Amino acid sequence: MRVNIQTVIDALISPVARLEQTVDTLKFGHPDTEVTGIVTAFMPTQFVIEQAISLGANLIIAHEAPFFSHHDDTSKLKDDPVYEDKRRLLESSGIALFRFHDYLHRYTPDGVMEGLIQTLDWMPYVQEHHPAYSIVHIPTETVFNIAEHVKKRLGISFVRAHGDRELLCSKIGLLAGYRGGSQNALPLFEREQLDLIIYGEGPEWETPEYVRDAVYQGRHKALIVLGHAESEEPGMEFLANKLRNIYPEIPLHYVKERPVFQVL
CATH class of the missing domain: 3.40.1390.30 (NIF3 (NGG1p interacting factor 3)-like)
Known part of the structure; x- marks a missing residue:
């Protein structure tokens, strides 16, 4: 059965009454696109995007925002090379990116x-x-x-x-x-x-x-x-397991990033 991106989004938000204000939106991609593979991750880092490409997934569900701002404010990043490279990678890959933050925290239990x-x-x-x-x-x-x-x-x-x-x-x-x-x-x-x-x-x-x-x-x-x-990554692995039960026919992967900090 064909499953498109909007169908997955609807399934994700269905346990919660629709929020009037939320950061949980489709940042890249089109809702009518058929889903061929899903990656869940805490943060949609460059590494995570590259992993999604190598896995053949065309939908990333990430808890945090891609461009280093909770409210997706990229106004101060114009011409920033890190931002531009990451944005171009997402656009050229054709991968859809859905931010899943507010609704997941409003599940019962969270x-x-x-x-x-x-x-x-x-x-x-x-x-x-x-x-x-x-x-x-x-x-x-x-x-x-x-x-x-x-x-x-x-x-x-x-x-x-x-x-x-x-x-x-x-x-x-x-x-x-x-x-x-x-x-x-x-x-x-x-x-x-x-x-x-x-x-x-x-x-x-x-x-x-x-x-x-x-x-x-x-x-x-x-x-x-x-x-x-470290405290929220397990929530995205939990989500991956939940989605596997809903869509057993879709390849689904949880990608865990390496720790951002090192002890020197």
């Missing part, structure tokens, strides 16, 4: 969070889901052992942490992506009586500094910072 929890193998320990965070109650472990578990399950070489590495933790707040700021994270420590918060990214002068002071005061609190991509 699709990015569900992917993260599945990858961490913590689904049996979910206590509750909220729009911006989830609470898991795992068997008691030290901060160090939890960090090692997270690194192994996510396939990453490092995390950043603050707090006693031997602190015993069981009740954890998870905040994927850019949700680690004080407005989201800080109320959870007391309201949810958390031992540990794990988030993707947030202002370093907010939640980390709160945890620094809490630890200095002798309070049993800890923080693990994954990185934005």
